[in-house]
Amino acid sequence: MKLAYNPDNKDSIIAFAKLLIGKSVQTEFKKDIPKLNLSDKDKGQLGKVIEELYFKYKPNSNSAADFKKAGLELKSSGLKQLKNKEYRAKERLVLNIINFVTAINQKFDDDFLVGKNAHILLVFYLYKKSTNQLASIIKLVGDWKYPSEDLEIIRRDWELIKKKIVDGKAHELSEGDTFYLGACTKGSKGGNLRFQPNSKIQAKQRAYSLKQGYVNHIIASIANEPLAVYGKLIPSLAVAKKKTIEDIVISKFKRFYGLTAEQISNAFAIEYTPGTKSFYAHLTKSILGIELDKEIEEFEKAEIIVKTVRLKENNLPKEDVSFPTFKYEEIVKEEWDESDFKEILEHKFLFVFFQFENEELVLRKVKFWNMPYSDIQEAEKVWAKTKHVVKKGKIVKEVKAGIRYTNFPNKTFNSVSHVRPHATNALDTYPLPKKDRLTNKKEYTKHCFWLNSTYVRDEIYLK
DNA sequence: GCATGATCATGC
């Protein structure tokens, strides 16, 4: 059979793939799709149709690239579109499954850089909740090779994941451990436990993945969107080889330890306006040498969450650390492993600590941090109790002097996290899945998960 | 002085 492309030639494959832009496979292959017996639940169904009906080859699950001779791996993934029409990744890009047993003897150059990951051909479709994946319109097609600076970061990420497996801690892996390359869970919820070589504890099956923020950069590159809105911390391969993101950030901040926020802002000729929302973000960018109107490229790719914390003189943060509000109707449907809260907690954070000293705020230190496995398990208890309370319709415990006291997990319930209101006022609400038993209301003031200030002090600032 | 509920202010 004569193919419409040359499977041994990269350019030919890529050019042929680009002919898919603007089409849906549903329309193109209506007649043949039923023969593949795909399940609607199969998240990889679009990829299978493109492989078998468009490129006309059988999908492989071995370690060789899909187009073996050309060294090209085909992947399809979803896009969402912002109000300003720009595209963003719907989710992380999942690469190959990590074999815990063989991983401990592998080398980065032989594992990651050959086979499936070195050169990827990406087919992005526009995701819509109401649309079947096969009917989605393909919007962007292009190939991706890692810039050499990124590969240095990915190499360190890969080494860290390997070290955890070597140390018998595959069950403690978290996406927050690493910067661009994550070890994400893969497979049906809860199940899919695997043996690991250096521990008796079974670990969730995991795959290497590129963080959603990293995929956004791949998308921008393929879509030819201007990258001028980003400023870089790592200007060259030489710097990337010598220093980690952490090294660079900490060394830049260190020069200002002990200075007040006002002194630092004066050093950069930025206005000292601690009341405005952007002040601390601007201070951080100035210290890092990033122009104020630009985003920090490495932070965006690694999805680093920056939190500025102001400590009282006794080292206790003045406020607990908040996260986005959760929706009652959604939390009751979530499983922990797919929950928004766990997703946030598996990020990498940069904490910037200031401390009050005679009414002035002094920069104490910065710290990269991600939540240890045992604390994520603690946070799960807070999440589970919250879900339970909403599900039972037992949010309000009692009403005293017009104030509603809740059954949500408080600071004494758990040392890591608690649940508290986060709203404009009591009338700023989300709908409830079930009427609250005591108040008979079908909506409730917006709440969110918070990190306890004592936890931030003891486990992040003082450690 | 802390815990908990309630609210404000800014910026997009």
Add this chain to the structure above:
DNA sequence: GCATGATCATGC
């Protein structure tokens, strides 16, 4: 209009 960082108010 809403998300987010910040702050206030009350009671123990």
